[in-house]
Amino acid sequence: MAFRIAAQWLHSCAGCEMAILDTGSRLLSLLDGIELVHMPLLVDNKYHAPDRPPEEADIPPADLGLVSGGVANREQLELLQAMRRRCSFLVGLGTCASHGGIPAMINSWPLAEGLAATYENIESGTPPAAGSIPAPLDRVYAVDEKVNIDLLLPGCPPDPEQIHQVLTTLAAGTRPPARTGSVCDRCPTRRHSMADRPQVRRFVEAAAFDPDRPVAAMPCLLEQGLLCMGPVTAGGCEHHGAPACIGARAPCRGCYGPVAGQGNQMVAMMNILASHGLDFRSVVDRRAMLRFAGAHGLLRPVKPK
Structure with a gap:
C-alpha cells in the first residue's frame, strides 16, 4: 500500500511547498511509493464532505501530514484540527508553523490596529465587506499551540535535503534524527x-x-x-x-x-x-x-x- 501524504498550507507564502519541489529528482524517486491525497497548491480538493457538518473541514486520511504556516484565523484553525484528526503523523513544516514566522510580527500590535492597517486604512482597492474574510484569532499562533505536533521542521524555508530526509525516513517507518x-x-x-x-x-x-x-x-x-x-x-x-x-x-x-x-x-x-x-x-x-x-x-x- 502506498504511503499517503497530505499537505495543507495555513498562514504562509508557499515557500515551504516550493522547498518540497526543490528536492528535485529525489522527489521523483519517491513518487512510486507515495500517494499525495491532499495538497491545495497542486490539487483542487474539497474541504467539506457531504456526510459531515458544513462548518467542519475534512481532509482525506493520511499516514503523514505536512502543515505549513501559522494559525491566524478560524478557518486555518479548523483546517489544522482536521489535519490532526486525519493524519497519523503530523509535521509542522517551516518556521511559520513552528514559531510563527514573519506573519507573527503582527502580534506586536493590538488586533484591532493590525486589522485596520491591513483591511481598512488602505491606499488602493476596496476594503472587504464585513463577514467576507475568516474570523481572526486574537494573535498568530504556532501550530503546536493549537494541536499536538509530532515533529517540527523549521526553516524559512526548510532545507530541501532535510525535507527529503523526513519524507524518506517516515515512509520507511522510522523517525528522523533530532536536529x-x-x-x-x-x-x-x-x-x-x-x-x-x-x-x-x-x-x-x-x-x-x-x-x-x-x-x-x-x-x-x-x-x-x-x-x-x-x-x-x-x-x-x-x-x-x-x-x-x-x-x-x-x-x-x-x-x-x-x-x-x-x-x-x-x-x-x-x-x-x-x-x-x-x-x-x-x-x-x-x-x-x-x-x-x-x-x-x-x-x-x-x-x-
Missing part, C-alpha cells in the same frame, strides 16, 4: 575576540571579507560588530560547507528559530552580547530579534507609557 546545535556550531569563519567591539551595528554596510578567498577565511561577523543571530539560532541551513547566510557573507537573521525548543532568541542574544561587554542598548530594535519567532506569546503589544 542539534546552532548556526555558530556549523560556521567555519575565523573567531578571535569581541572584546574590542563596544557596540553592535546594523547590517547597512558590507562585512569585511576577501571575495577571492573561501568563507573560512572571513572573520566572524559578530566579531566584526554585525548583529549575527548565529549563536541563538538552530542550525540546519548549511550549503557548501557554511550556513546559507554566512556563505553569502551576510549575518544570520535567525530564520530557523531558537536552538532549544521554544526558547527566546531575543533574550538569549542579549545575554550573549552583555557577556562580551557589548552595550545591548546599541541594538536599535531589539524586538526584531524575534522577527521569525513571535508566536508562543513572545511578541506582544507594547503597553503605552
